[in-house]
Amino acid sequence: MAKKATLNLTFTRMKFDEVLEKLGPKDRLNAERHLAACDSRHADLWKRVVSDLMSLAGHAAKLNGQQSAQFYVADGKYRMQVFALEDKRDGKITIYSANVLDEAEKAGIFSGKREEGDNVMLKIAGTQEELEIEELDGRTNNPAPFYKDMLGWNRKAIRIMLPTGATDKQVGAVEDLCAISAKRWLAAAQAGAAK
Numbered sequence: 101m102a103k104k105a106t107l108n109l110t111f112t113r114m115k116f117d118e119v120l121e122k123l124g125p126k127d128r129l130n131a132e133r134h135l136a137a138c139d140s141r142h143a144d145l146w147k148r149v150v151s152d153l154m155s156l157a158g159h160a161a162k163l164n165g166q167q168s169a170q171f172y173v174a175d176g177k178y179r180m181q182v183f184a185l186e187d188k189r190d191g192k193i194t195i196y197s198a199n200v201l202d203e204a205e206k207a208g209i210f211s212g213k214r215e216e217g218d219n220v221m222l223k224i225a226g227t228q229e230e231l232e233i234e235e236l237d238g239r240t241n242n243p244a245p246f247y248k249d250m251l252g253w254n255r256k257a258i259r260i261m262l263p264t265g266a267t268d269k270q271v272g273a274v275e276d277l278c279a280i281s282a283k284r285w286l287a288a289a290q291a292g293a294a295k
Contacts, residue, residue, distance in 0.1 A: 199256035
C-alpha cells in the first residue's frame with residue numbers, strides 16, 4: 101500500500117484489488133467491464149482515483165453502471181455521500197468533492213486562476229499546469245443523481261475535470277483537494293463524537 105501525506109492528513113491508499121473486495125458482485129462487475137473498455141493509461145488513472153476516493157471515504161462505494169460511482173462515509177446509522185466520480189470515456193475523469201477551494205488556496209496548492217465561463221482554471225503551484233474546476237451548490241440546475249446528494253442543505257461541491265492524460269502534478273492536486281475535503285468531514289465527525 102502506498103502512503104500519501106497531504107496537508108497533515110496521511111492516508112493509506114488501498115490497492116485496487118482491496119477496493120474490488122469491498123464492492124458487491126454487481127459493482128465489481130461494473131468496475132471490471134469499465135476497465136476492459138479503457139486503454140491502459142486511462143485504466144491506471146481510473147484505478148488510482150477510485151482507490152484514493154475509497155481510501156479516504158472508506159465506508160462504502162456504489163457503481164452506477166459503468167460510468168459513475170458514489171463514495172460514502174458512515175454518518176451515525178446512516179451514510180453520507182462525500183465523493184462522486186464520472187467517466188464517460190470521453191478524455192476526462194470527473195471527480196466531485198466538497199468545495200474546499202478556499203482551504204486549497206490557503207494551503208498553497210494553487211498559485212492563480214482564470215475564468216472560462218462557469219468554470220475556473222486553477223494553476224497548480226510551481227508548475228504551468230492547470231485544473232478545470234466548476235463550483236456547484238443547491239442552485240445548480242438538474243444535478244445528476246450520482247452527485248445531487250452532495251448539494252443542498254448548505255453543502256457545496258466542486259466538479260474537477262481531470263484529463264485521462266493527466267500529469268502526476270495534476271493528479272496530486274486532485275488528491276490534495278480530496279484529502280482536504282476528507283480532513284474537513286473527519287474533523288466535523290470528531291467534533292460531533294466529542295459532544
